[in-house]
Each structure stands twice: as C-alpha cells, then as structure tokens.
Amino acid sequence: MSTERLIYLPLGGAGEIGMNAYVYGYGKPGKERLILVDLGVAFPDMDSTPGVDLIMPDMTWLKERANRLEGIFITHAHEDHIGAVAHMYSHLKVPIYARAFTANIARRKMKEHGHPEEAVQTVSAWPEVVKLGPFTIGVVPMAHSIPESGGMVIDTPAGRILHSGDFKTDPTPIVGEAFDPDLWASLGKDGVQALMCDSTNVFSLNPGRSEVDVGPEITKLVGAAKGMVVATTFASNVARVKTLAEAGERAGRSIVLLGRAMQRMVDAAFETGVLKSFPNLVSPEEASQMPRENLMLLVTGSQGERRAASAQLARGKYRGLQIKEGDLFLFSSKTIPGNEKGVISIINQFSEKGVDVVDDSSGIYHVSGHANRPDLETLHDLVKPKMLIPMHGEHRHLREHAQLAISKGMASAVVVNGMMMDLTGDTPVVADYVDTGRTYLDGTVKIGAMDGVVRDRIRMALNGHIVVTVILDEDDAPLGEPWCDVKGVAETGRSKGGLVEALEKDLDQFLKRANKKTLRDDDKLEEGLRRVARQTSQNEIGKKPEVTVVVSRMR
Amino acid sequence: MSTERLIYLPLGGAGEIGMNAYVYGYGKPGKERLILVDLGVAFPDMDSTPGVDLIMPDMTWLKERANRLEGIFITHAHEDHIGAVAHMYSHLKVPIYARAFTANIARRKMKEHGHPEEAVQTVSAWPEVVKLGPFTIGVVPMAHSIPESGGMVIDTPAGRILHSGDFKTDPTPIVGEAFDPDLWASLGKDGVQALMCDSTNVFSLNPGRSEVDVGPEITKLVGAAKGMVVATTFASNVARVKTLAEAGERAGRSIVLLGRAMQRMVDAAFETGVLKSFPNLVSPEEASQMPRENLMLLVTGSQGERRAASAQLARGKYRGLQIKEGDLFLFSSKTIPGNEKGVISIINQFSEKGVDVVDDSSGIYHVSGHANRPDLETLHDLVKPKMLIPMHGEHRHLREHAQLAISKGMASAVVVNGMMMDLTGDTPVVADYVDTGRTYLDGTVKIGAMDGVVRDRIRMALNGHIVVTVILDEDDAPLGEPWCDVKGVAETGRSKGGLVEALEKDLDQFLKRANKKTLRDDDKLEEGLRRVARQTSQNEIGKKPEVTVVVSRMR
Numbered sequence A, B: 001m002s003t004e005r006l007i008y009l010p011l012g013g014a015g016e017i018g019m020n021a022y023v024y025g026y027g028k029p030g031k032e033r034l035i036l037v038d039l040g041v042a043f044p045d046m047d048s049t050p051g052v053d054l055i056m057p058d059m060t061w062l063k064e065r066a067n068r069l070e071g072i073f074i075t076h077a078h079e080d081h082i083g084a085v086a087h088m089y090s091h092l093k094v095p096i097y098a099r100a101f102t103a104n105i106a107r108r109k110m111k112e113h114g115h116p117e118e119a120v121q122t123v124s125a126w127p128e129v130v131k132l133g134p135f136t137i138g139v140v141p142m143a144h145s146i147p148e149s150g151g152m153v154i155d156t157p158a159g160r161i162l163h164s165g166d167f168k169t170d171p172t173p174i175v176g177e178a179f180d181p182d183l184w185a186s187l188g189k190d191g192v193q194a195l196m197c198d199s200t201n202v203f204s205l206n207p208g209r210s211e212v213d214v215g216p217e218i219t220k221l222v223g224a225a226k227g228m229v230v231a232t233t234f235a236s237n238v239a240r241v242k243t244l245a246e247a248g249e250r251a252g253r254s255i256v257l258l259g260r261a262m263q264r265m266v267d268a269a270f271e272t273g274v275l276k277s278f279p280n281l282v283s284p285e286e287a288s289q290m291p292r293e294n295l296m297l298l299v300t301g302s303q304g305e306r307r308a309a310s311a312q313l314a315r316g317k318y319r320g321l322q323i324k325e326g327d328l329f330l331f332s333s334k335t336i337p338g339n340e341k342g343v344i345s346i347i348n349q350f351s352e353k354g355v356d357v358v359d360d361s362s363g364i365y366h367v368s369g370h371a372n373r374p375d376l377e378t379l380h381d382l383v384k385p386k387m388l389i390p391m392h393g394e395h396r397h398l399r400e401h402a403q404l405a406i407s408k409g410m411a412s413a414v415v416v417n418g419m420m421m422d423l424t425g426d427t428p429v430v431a432d433y434v435d436t437g438r439t440y441l442d443g444t445v446k447i448g449a450m451d452g453v454v455r456d457r458i459r460m461a462l463n464g465h466i467v468v469t470v471i472l473d474e475d476d477a478p479l480g481e482p483w484c485d486v487k488g489v490a491e492t493g494r495s496k497g498g499l500v501e502a503l504e505k506d507l508d509q510f511l512k513r514a515n516k517k518t519l520r521d522d523d524k525l526e527e528g529l530r531r532v533a534r535q536t537s538q539n540e541i542g543k544k545p546e547v548t549v550v551v552s553r554m555r
Helices: A085-092 A102-114 A182-190 A211-224 A238-252 A259-273 A309-315 A342-351 A373-382 A396-409 A455-462 A499-513 A518-520 A520-541 B085-092 B099-114 B183-186 B211-224 B238-250 B261-272 B308-316 B340-352 B373-383 B397-406 B453-463 B499-513 B514-518 B520-539
Strands: A005-012 A021-025 A033-037 A054-056 A069-073 A096-098 A121-123 A130-132 A136-141 A150-154 A159-163 A194-199 A229-232 A253-258 A295-301 A330-331 A354-358 A385-391 A418-420 A429-433 A438-442 A447-448 A465-472 A484-488 A546-553 B004-014 B021-027 B033-036 B054-057 B068-072 B096-098 B120-121 B130-132 B135-142 B150-158 B159-163 B192-198 B229-232 B254-258 B295-299 B329-330 B357-358 B387-393 B419-422 B428-432 B436-442 B445-448 B465-472 B483-486 B546-553
Touching: A005 A054, A005 A159, A005 A194, A021 A150, A033 A136, A054 A085, A069 A130, A069 A136, A069 B329, A085 A102, A096 A102, A096 B483, A102 A121, A102 A259, A136 A182, A150 B099, A159 A182, A194 A373, A211 A229, A211 A238, A211 A330, A229 A309, A229 B238, A238 A253, A238 A259, A238 A484, A295 A309, A309 A342, A342 A354, A342 A438, A342 B397, A373 A385, A373 A396, A385 A396, A396 B340, A418 B130, A455 A546, A455 B054, A455 B453, A465 A520, A465 B465, A465 B546, A484 A499, A484 B357, A484 B546, A499 A520, A499 B514, A518 A520, A518 B254, A520 A546, A546 B229, A546 B483, B004 B054, B004 B159, B004 B192, B021 B150, B033 B135, B054 B085, B068 B085, B068 B130, B068 B135, B085 B499, B096 B099, B096 B135, B099 B120, B099 B261, B120 B261, B135 B183, B159 B387, B192 B261, B192 B373, B211 B238, B211 B329, B229 B308, B238 B254, B238 B261, B254 B261, B295 B308, B308 B340, B308 B357, B373 B397, B387 B397, B436 B453, B453 B546, B465 B499, B465 B520, B483 B499, B499 B520, B514 B520, B514 B546
Parallel strands: A033 A069, A069 A096, A096 A121, A159 A194, A194 A385, A229 A295, A229 A330, A253 A295, A330 A354, A465 A546, B033 B068, B068 B096, B096 B120, B159 B192, B192 B387, B229 B295, B229 B329, B254 B295, B329 B357, B465 B546
Antiparallel strands: A005 A021, A005 A418, A021 A033, A054 A438, A130 A136, A136 A150, A150 A159, A418 A429, A438 A447, A465 A484, B004 B021, B004 B419, B021 B033, B054 B436, B130 B135, B135 B150, B150 B159, B419 B428, B436 B445, B465 B483
C-alpha cells in the first residue's frame, strides 16, 4: 500500500502565457482528491489558429477523473484565468469558487451558456476557508490589474501550498486591495511546502511602479488636450478606467464608456462594491450632441482587435461618434506580443485622420499588473517556501524563474503543462507525464488542436485549393473530360491560356492513359489525379495547391 | 504651352515601411523625363498575405511611361530598396545605377533572373555624376546598417533635390563611410529645393548611438561565454557581422558563417573592397570536429524566419551543428514589429534546450541603422532645404516628420504613395493622384493585390471550404444525391451524425424541391445550393464556410 502524496499538474499556463489551469491533488497515487485552480483561455492568431474563436486547455485528463474533482477556484476574472469555465462546465460539474467580483463575472458567463449560476459560490477573503476533501483552501487578496485578484492558501496533510495567482506588489492599486507584506509573511511563518509563483515579468529587472503613478500623468495629458479625448485600456483594469475617467472629469469633460466589456466591468465592480464611486457617465447619444472638447471616451480595443470600439473609431463612426483632426487618442496599455501590427495599423488610421496618438512608449501612461523580478523576490523572501515552482509563463520565463529560485537556495524545477509533480518531499519530483493539449472553440463547436482541421486551413491559406471533378460511367470509363475549380490560386501561369485550362488538359491526358485498374480504384485514381494537378500547378505557377478530387461513378 | 516642372511621386515606401520606390520627373506636364530611386520589396505575413512570397510596388504607372524613364538608382542593397529590381526589370529595361557593393548584389539578382548583368552600372561616389536627360545625379556616401548606402544629389533646372536614402549620422560605422557633416553642409550651401528624408525613427527621441559602441559589449559577452556561442544579425549588416566575428576571434574562437545570405554578403563586401579583413573562417564540417567552446557561429534568421539557420538550430541540427545546454545565443538585432511571435518561439525552443539567450532588451548589443529624431534634425540643419518631404515611413512617421519640419520653418507635406507633387515652387503642391498598389510574387507568378486570390485564401483560412457536387441528367433532373467534401471544417456539429451527412440531407431536400427553372439555370442552382450549405453549416457548427458548387450536366 503506497503512501499518500501531494501532487501538482499544470494543464495550461505552464510553458505559455494564457489558458491557465493548475491541478492540485492529495491522496494515494491514482486516487488523489483533486482541485483545479483557474480555467482560462488563450487567443487565436492567423499564423497558427486561423478561424478559431478561442483556445482552451484540453481537459480530457480531468474529465476522466471528474469524480475525484472537488471544485474549481478562480483566482481572478481575466479571460486567461476564467474564460473556459463556462465552456468546460458541463464536463466537470463541480462547484466554482471565487471572490465576489470574479464570481459576478463567472455567473454572467455561466448564464450566457445556460448553466446554473448557483454553481458559482462566492468566498470571502482569508482567513475564511473552504474545506474540500483533504484540502483547506483560502483566497488571499493580491494586487493585480483587475479587482479582487486572489492568491490561494491550500493547506494539505503534506503541508501548505501558496499559489500566487497573477500579482504585483503594488501598495496603492487605486481599486482593490494593496499587496500586504505582513499578511504574506504571516502565511509563511509556519513553513510553506511550495510557492507556485507568477513568472510573466521575471525578465523585467526594475521594481514595478504603482497604479497610483499613472494618474497625475494622465491628468496632465487630458488637461492639456484641445479636442475630444479617447482613451483605451483593458476594460477589466477597473482602476485604470477609473483613473482615466477621473482625469476627464477633472478637465471638465463628460465621460462615455464605449464597448460592451467596458460597461460590463464597471457594472460588475459596482454590483460587488469594488467600485464605490465613478464619474457621471453620458450615453453615446447624449455625447453626440455635446461639443467634442467636453468629451472623453473610454473605449475597448487596446490590442487593436478589429471589432472593438477603438478599431471601429479608426475606420469611421462608432455609435454615432467620430474621431477627428485635433482629437487625442491615448493607449493607456501595453501591446501584447503578437498584437503589434493590429495596434500600429490603428495608429496609422488615426494619423490619416489627423488625430494625435499617445502610446506607452514613454512608459508613463501605463504600469504592468505583474510582479517584476525584484517584486517576485519580495514574495519569495516573505514566504520562504521550501520549493518554488514557477508558473504562468513561457518556457524562458519558467526557466529564468527557476534559476533565480535555485540561486536563492530554494528547491525548484521547470514544470510545464502535463508534468505531474510530487511535492510531498523536500524537492519537486516528476511523478508522471500526462497528455495535454489544446481544444479550440470554432464557431459553436469544440475541435482538437490535432484534428487536422486547422492544419488544412493553413495549407489552403498558403497554397490555395484546387477541386478536380471526374465522372466515370458504368464501365469505369471517363464520361466527358475532368474539370477544375480553383480558389486562392493564381489564374494565369506560364501558359497564357490559364491555369485551369492547363490543368484540365493534363488531367484529361492522364485519364485517357490510365489503365482499367487505376480507373476502377478510387484511391489510385484520386492519387494519380492529385499528383498531376500538383505537378502541373508547380510547372505553371510555381506552387503546389491543396487538391480535392471528387470522383463520381454512374454505377 | 505649359511650363516645365519638377515632380516627385512615391510608388512605394511612403505610408509604409518597405518596398521603396520614388519617381522624380522634370519637363512639361505629362512629358517629364523620369528617374526611379529604389525598387524594393516588402515581406508578406499570414494575416494579410498568406502564401505570398514577396510584395512589390505596382509598377503599372511607370511601365506605361517606360519610354520616359531614364534610369533606376538604387541607394543601398537592403531588400526593401533593391529587392524588386530583377523582378521588374523586364517591364522597365533601363540602366540601373548603384555604388559598387550595391551593384554587386544587384548583378547577382539580375543573373538569377536571367537578365543582363551589364544593365547594372557602377557609379563612384559624389562628386562623380551621371547625366540623364534634365538630371545630373550623384550618389553621396551615407552611414547605414549596410555598406555603401547612398544619399542622392539630383540637380534639375528647378534646383537641387537631396534624397537621404536610409541613413544614420554615425561618425564611426566600422565598415563603410562615416556620416560627413561638412560634405552635407557643402551640398546645401547653394540652396536645396527639397530634401526627401528617411522618417522611420522619427519617434526615437534620443540621438542614435554609433556602431562602434556595440563592439566592447559583445566582446565582453563572448569572452565570458563557456559553451558554443551563436549570434545572429541581418546578414547585410556587414559591420556587425565583422564586429561579432572579431569578438569571437578575440575570445580564441573559430568563426563559422551559417545561412546563404551571411556568406553572400561577406563575399560581396570582399569583392568590392568594402571589407579588407575578416577573421579566418572554418566550414561547418570542420567546426563539427572542434570543441564547442572554441566555436562562434554567425547565423541568419534574426527575425525568427522559419527556414533560416537560427530557426533550424532551434528545432534541431543545421549542417551537422547542434546547439546544446550551456551554449549562448545572441540576438544582435532588433525584432521588427510583426515578427515578435516568431522570435519568441525560437527563444523558447532554445530555453527548452537549456541554451542561454541574450536579446537586445538591454539595448547594448544592437544599434539602429536609422537616424533618430535629433539626427534627422542634424541633417535638416546642415542642408537647410526649402521643402522637406518625409519619406520611408508609415503614415504616423511621415506626419510626425512633416510637423517637425514645419515647426522648424520648412515647407512640408505628408506625401503618401500615389501623390504626385509639384516641387517647382516654394511649397509642395499636389499635381495629381496616381493609382498605386501592390503586386505579389506568388510562387513564380505575379498577381495583383486586388485580384481576389489572397482574399479567397484568407476566407478559406478563417471559414474552411465546402465542395458541393451535383450531377443532373439530360432532363435536368438530379442524378443520385448531391455530396459534399469539406476541408478545414469541423467534422461534427450539433447533429452527432456529422456535418457532411447533415449537409447532404439538406442539399438533397433542396434539390428535390427545386423547380425546373432553378434546375436548368446554373447560377440559380449554385446560389441555392450555396445558401443551403452555408445555412446548414451555421446551424450545425456556428460558422459559414466558403462554398464551391460543382454542377455536372449529362448533356
């Protein structure tokens, strides 16, 4: 009979930024009772996931063990931590625990998907705890770029786990609780088996600045503006939205929220008491009747998203409002790697309209929500864990963070998605490797990342698509000539008659020369026609498109 | 009889970074004699140009006026200035002028395309000049991140034009000529009608640093390295390649060049006398027999290009060499916006191998090849032009640069591709708007950006593709049932039987209900089948794929 153990298994977020999902377990091997911390999404891009709507961690492993799952905790309401909860709920069907603001957002998502809102349970901050199987779990206030972010205290028979969640050590975060060093020191004072720690900003060498620092700069900028002012930030950064709105109010401007997420986050913050005051708002309709120098719009789309308010304003009107020469557009945000082109494209569209754009290149209109390297060390030093496991970051972040931890005398390891670690002893030990992966939401359907659907899309995007149609009679003889339809392929190549003509000629010759055996065999025939189509294309246009062969038989 | 005029017409590079192509003309309206300065390419991306190999400026306007074109000048051998010359030569067929290093690269390209190398004429630096029609043209040494970059002196009956080309004001560029303030002052002393000026770095507020500054830092880094050192930069940055190689040599390492572009640029630099010395090289084969701590590889792929040496090393072996735990990889380069994901992906692959990666985040291992804002002002102030026309930059760069010029008392205007400016007077005046655009090299074929080919690829990538096949007999009655092939589309949707089954059922019902008029009419029939296929897909999987309908008639 083997002894009980404490395990940690990231299913998402370890080896990438996005789609966080961390499993903890305690019990005999293979019989551990489990909890899941976070269940987030990542966002698709044209390079690797064209047409995909959302990327979620593959939950197969956990689905198959749903009877051992006690509950899901959500640390905060950013999409990369909460976004997959409603999509995956029907497979897991366990209670979801979160603090009030996060629970409010979670319930909205559950409702949209037709799931019971009661599945989401609000927990108060530590020292309140939830007892689930072998675990006693508390949520500890953490400063971050969204209200009520929570670190987790997970007490187990094998000792205490602290899970930082996304955090910064901001003493003055404007909205939500400040980082409390005394509280974290007290959590660590009786020994911590392992600290799972945010790694995203480990390469940022200077201490992070406080949210309170951006207010005066924004106030100065807005105060000096002559035309309409439009500002964007992540809607969930309620503190920043408030700072921006108050800067507008101070400059005598009426505030308009544009974009559904903006309104939803402010509503959730009021409903849960996170926000107690906010400048008066006017509707877009009212605003369109007011002098533009009296307006400040707070809009979604800080990452250049095509459908967000900022991009729509860049292209033309949005809800009756228009941005014009002499107006000011402020990105109070950082551009996430990969989004540069979209953001730059919007800036150039504004430039064409004569709008002055201020971005974060000066570094004074935005602060990060994550702990920089010295701030990570602050948490390490307060908590003094036996082991430090870097979490939430690409491989380079996890590796750097692990090296830092080891250099400071902690046990550590680079643990990526699918590595099940046994944390019962003095060092992290690999207990198992679990198959993990990604599930795509595509339209209304979930597809596996390895299903080949997206691979085919990428191939069609790179190479184009040729459809070859052939009809054979009852005796397997070609009925008429084969013909081709092309999509995403150059029309004219080397022969000036056109690609389709060249293809049809060569395919016809192939058919005429094909023997009975080939003509009778669908696979052989398709393979031959595909080969000819690709070869002719290569000769004509210098590339080999994807080919679909449709063989119809008059049998 | 109208008077003669001096015109300027950017066909590429004005309103974007890349594919530079600037026309100058002098003569009576519509009869101006023309020269073209630069003929470059831009690079495709998956978002907007999937499958495309190169992007070139649409040369239709100039092709139609090729009989008025006197020649093409290439300022330097970067692809965004020289890359389209060989692709477009057959349409223009005029002499190509460049300094020796640039001409060497141009001849290699001409040869690859089967064009006469003699079309490329080497010109010496100013005060040598070429007289072409109404123009007297000289090429003036400029410091840049490639050898022998040239500014242009274009003397016309309407006064002197100075064309900066890409430049920086580096006094110590290691390879090639330093920026010479006295020379530029002398070029301006008798009055300059207009300065066309590089704008890419107008938002960089600090003076640029010199190429000479990176050497000591790189030497320090390489000197301290324990394992193999691999460094990447743009192959054309011969000065940097030399600096890197010398740092390796100083540390007692043998130098290996990996990637064809690396070797080609060093060869061209030697052949033209630009490089007089370079550390001894060893071949990859020799290197594979040497201790790794004695090696330094200089590799292509600073932008994360999938096929370049750096990406191949990140994935596994390249020419028998492998990067391993304890090795060092240095990006002595800046990541161009849009390439972040590719670069980060390589960094993470190296991290997984235990390789330490140093990038330019510290700012000490790379300097830009372009003039920052104070350096731009240095050139303005030396040359004192009547007009300053910002060139080479996105709209935001051109606008900022024009505002800067105007604030300093120069006449200026934001001139984007297709704006023909009359520069004869005291201010730039719009003379005409010319249709411009982009031509794609796709495989071996040129296609227009507006041909719809790439649009179809993007749609297939986002939505997938359904092929519907229907056969009708001699009486226009369906022969059997319709069937579907899908590519890039989820297989199973709402009905568990599968999407194809659901599609075929609905399409069959449509066909059975269709009246004779519809069945007889290809367009009507296709439209109906397409509508049904898209609607069924929407119901089943929540998205509407592209649809190709193939109707075969047994007539």
